[in-house]
Amino acid sequence: MAAASANMTRREIAKERRRQQLIDATIKCISNKGLGSTTLSDVASEAGLSQGIVNLHFNSKDNLLHETLKFLAEDYDAEFMRTLDGAPDEPAARLLALMKMDLKPAICDRRKLAVWFAFWGEVKSVPTYQKICATYDDKYDGIVLDLADAIIRSGSYANIEAQTVTDVLSSLTDGLWLSCLINPKSFRRAAALNAVTSYLYAIFPDHYPLESQH
Amino acid sequence: MAAASANMTRREIAKERRRQQLIDATIKCISNKGLGSTTLSDVASEAGLSQGIVNLHFNSKDNLLHETLKFLAEDYDAEFMRTLDGAPDEPAARLLALMKMDLKPAICDRRKLAVWFAFWGEVKSVPTYQKICATYDDKYDGIVLDLADAIIRSGSYANIEAQTVTDVLSSLTDGLWLSCLINPKSFRRAAALNAVTSYLYAIFPDHYPLESQH
Amino acid sequence: MAAASANMTRREIAKERRRQQLIDATIKCISNKGLGSTTLSDVASEAGLSQGIVNLHFNSKDNLLHETLKFLAEDYDAEFMRTLDGAPDEPAARLLALMKMDLKPAICDRRKLAVWFAFWGEVKSVPTYQKICATYDDKYDGIVLDLADAIIRSGSYANIEAQTVTDVLSSLTDGLWLSCLINPKSFRRAAALNAVTSYLYAIFPDHYPLESQH
Amino acid sequence: MAAASANMTRREIAKERRRQQLIDATIKCISNKGLGSTTLSDVASEAGLSQGIVNLHFNSKDNLLHETLKFLAEDYDAEFMRTLDGAPDEPAARLLALMKMDLKPAICDRRKLAVWFAFWGEVKSVPTYQKICATYDDKYDGIVLDLADAIIRSGSYANIEAQTVTDVLSSLTDGLWLSCLINPKSFRRAAALNAVTSYLYAIFPDHYPLESQH
DNA sequence: AATGAATGAGCTTTCATTCAT
DNA sequence: TATGAATGAAAGCTCATTCAT
Numbered sequence A, B, C, D: 001m002a003a004a005s006a007n008m009t010r011r012e013i014a015k016e017r018r019r020q021q022l023i024d025a026t027i028k029c030i031s032n033k034g035l036g037s038t039t040l041s042d043v044a045s046e047a048g049l050s051q052g053i054v055n056l057h058f059n060s061k062d063n064l065l066h067e068t069l070k071f072l073a074e075d076y077d078a079e080f081m082r083t084l085d086g087a088p089d090e091p092a093a094r095l096l097a098l099m100k101m102d103l104k105p106a107i108c109d110r111r112k113l114a115v116w117f118a119f120w121g122e123v124k125s126v127p128t129y130q131k132i133c134a135t136y137d138d139k140y141d142g143i144v145l146d147l148a149d150a151i152i153r154s155g156s157y158a159n160i161e162a163q164t165v166t167d168v169l170s171s172l173t174d175g176l177w178l179s180c181l182i183n184p185k186s187f188r189r190a191a192a193l194n195a196v197t198s199y200l201y202a203i204f205p206d207h208y209p210l211e212s213q214h
Numbered sequence E: 001a002a003t004g005a006a007t008g009a010g011c012t013t014t015c016a017t018t019c020a021t
Numbered sequence F: 001t002a003t004g005a006a007t008g009a010a011a012g013c014t015c016a017t018t019c020a021t
Helices: A010-032 A040-046 A054-060 A061-086 A091-105 A110-120 A126-152 A162-182 A189-203 B008-031 B040-046 B052-057 B061-086 B091-103 B110-120 B127-153 B162-184 B191-202 C010-033 C040-046 C053-058 C063-087 C092-104 C110-120 C127-153 C162-183 C189-204 D009-034 D042-048 D053-058 D061-086 D091-103 D110-120 D127-153 D163-180 D189-203
Strands: none
Touching: A010 A040, A010 A054, A010 A061, A010 A110, A040 A054, A040 A061, A040 A110, A040 C063, A054 A061, A061 A091, A061 A110, A061 A126, A061 B091, A061 D053, A091 A126, A091 A189, A091 D053, A110 A126, A110 A162, A110 B110, A110 B162, A126 A162, A126 B162, A162 B110, A162 B127, A162 B162, A162 D091, A189 B162, A189 B191, A189 D110, B008 B052, B008 B061, B008 B110, B040 B052, B040 B061, B052 B061, B061 B127, B091 B110, B091 B127, B091 B162, B091 B191, B091 C053, B091 D009, B110 B127, B127 B162, B191 D042, C010 C040, C010 C053, C010 C063, C010 C110, C010 C189, C040 C063, C040 D127, C053 C063, C063 C092, C063 C110, C092 C127, C092 C162, C092 C189, C092 D163, C110 C127, C110 D110, C110 D163, C127 D163, C162 C189, C162 D042, C162 D110, C162 D127, C162 D163, C162 D189, C189 D009, C189 D163, D009 D042, D009 D061, D009 D110, D042 D053, D042 D061, D053 D061, D061 D091, D061 D110, D061 D127, D091 D127, D091 D163, D091 D189, D110 D127, D127 D163
16 A cells, blocks of 8 residues: 655645545454444544545445455565564574564454454455455465475475475464454463464474473 | 254254255355355345245344354364264374364365355454354364373373364364465365374374375 | 236236336426436335335336336327327328327326426437437338328429428427427417428428318 | 626636636536536536536536526527628528528537537426526517518418417427437438428528529 | 535435235 | 235445635
């Protein structure tokens, strides 16, 4: 999404702010009421604005939802890249940093996850949702694959394929998110983290000495 | 749901068959059009019946959806218990059988998964959906936990907790399902299976000798 | 328009009646409020029925309007053909009968004319309206042309072309209708009739002896 | 409408120009999209100006439409009077000049006629439109009546009433315009002119010798 | 004078639900 | 039981109008 950048007129900035405000309201509504029960009125009043405001800025509900999904994806992407930027150079450390990111409160938050799952629930019937999700997933899989590959080649691991590791790690995160959504009572962030690290420690013992578990 | 059982009158059986027919139609519709876009008209015409039929048998759309979710859950449960029944006595074999079941075509089918995710997408906003899902999940987690515990105690595994293994395995399945939904093009059942088994082999090498990988 | 015919079920007949009832209500509304100001609510309450009834029977407002225009055209057509059927065999008498028909109260009624002009007002921007109107007009022009031709050939008229007569007669009627619409106060049916007959008498004196003017 | 005249300030002239620009845009829009589908946004963007401009200059859409109809009427009136001014003194020539004017390309133009018919389509439901149209029509009828009367009295015509001639001529023009609107493909200006002149020649043979037909 | 963001009333349309048949 | 016509609430969307800039 076009974030407010330097060469925008004041009006364009205000407009962009409004759009973001409406997307934020949309996210809140979807989280609270579900995608199917979120009306444009809900979004407008959540934003404290009038009825017709959404169509003024997004033309249609459909478009609003697409832009909302795009925003979620870009938001996650920014976090992902920031994490990668801030991580050490060693592949093992980078991989661990990424996995931890997925479970940090700002990401693994039931309210946010509810929105992701709301969109995933429509993926099969709305091809454009699928495309957005698939594109980003491919990107992350590629990055994780490279890291796993680097780790494997720098250690003495037999019978381990980088692709398999990537499959496990990606799926693990998604599955943990689902358990956070469905079983919020029993979900523990520490246990989830443990699930991830236990796997990494088990397959890459050279790179993840047990004492670093905290 | 009450399957047609011995002590039902002919009329009750017919009624039950109609209900099932409508639930099947509902599943097809949700898979094709999404939960939010599925109307009672859609369901009725998918079933080849008339407009008012759903309210006649389910009283409300809300109820139909709940019964559909319950059916999905019971259907999965039956498969789960059947798998357990048919598996050998050794915990390791039982666990592997369960994990393989989750990836077999009848279960890991994009059309069916789309319906599961459609409901999961509403879990946060429809507490009764959550309760249904959580109840069953708890049951399966308990069973897997027991199996993992039995394996651990029957081998020489240090530093492995049954709960962690359970967390990983449950999440792995869910995550693989999501990747099947989002990335149908690149999803490979064999690779998914590999992801699961590679984990089991890594943490329980005593119980899963490598030659049994196929 | 499918008029209620012999091989219809009772339901189909009732449905057809409803459609006609709604078309009648539409005509009344357009006549009273104008095409642009006629809402589906107006039509429904004019028919004494509920809000959603129009879309139930016509799917869209657009379709309702098209069906209404078609009905008007078919209604006029039926009157036209009936007049032709009931007229004597002589071309001159037939032609006169047709022209008189156009000015009889049931046809040249300001309420009905208002509806015709409402549609004509959209002819350029709604090509399908134009097509409907043009098709019928062509038909009538053809019939009038044949009659004029027969008259000319059976008399001693020099310098008169059947096509020109047709052009005049068709236009005359339309123009008289407009004056009925715009100047209801000064419009006199007798004067309008006089305008038409004076033309016929002037160009076909052999066929229209003056004493038959009434 | 008050055309820019001598004793206007520069500001008033600019204002008047804007109003005219908007009326012109309105006419184009009505011609293209129809009266009912023309929005103030359409008008503004057709004029290359901003959303709120119409209300600034005309206060309301209703007023804009009334001013547009008035402009059309005044525009036609100016043409009418100019034609009368430029015509010879003889009534027969004057009358013919007027009738020819109605069919000249600048007047009998499908785009312009579409606008006239759009307003006529609302005449019954918008009394103020009717009043505007009726007022001008009365004026022209009066003028034509006088000319017809003069012709009749200066010739040896029995059984012809000036009023009837007026009725025919006025109606003829309107009807020809409608055929131009509805049947643009088959409409021929020459044939339309022929329809008018053939009538004049038939009833006023003394005044319209056949050789003057061009 | 001109802009265009914002409003909110009112439209068409959809659809769960009811009910006479 | 089953049908499908009818209802009416509520949705998305449009647009004339207002108003701060």
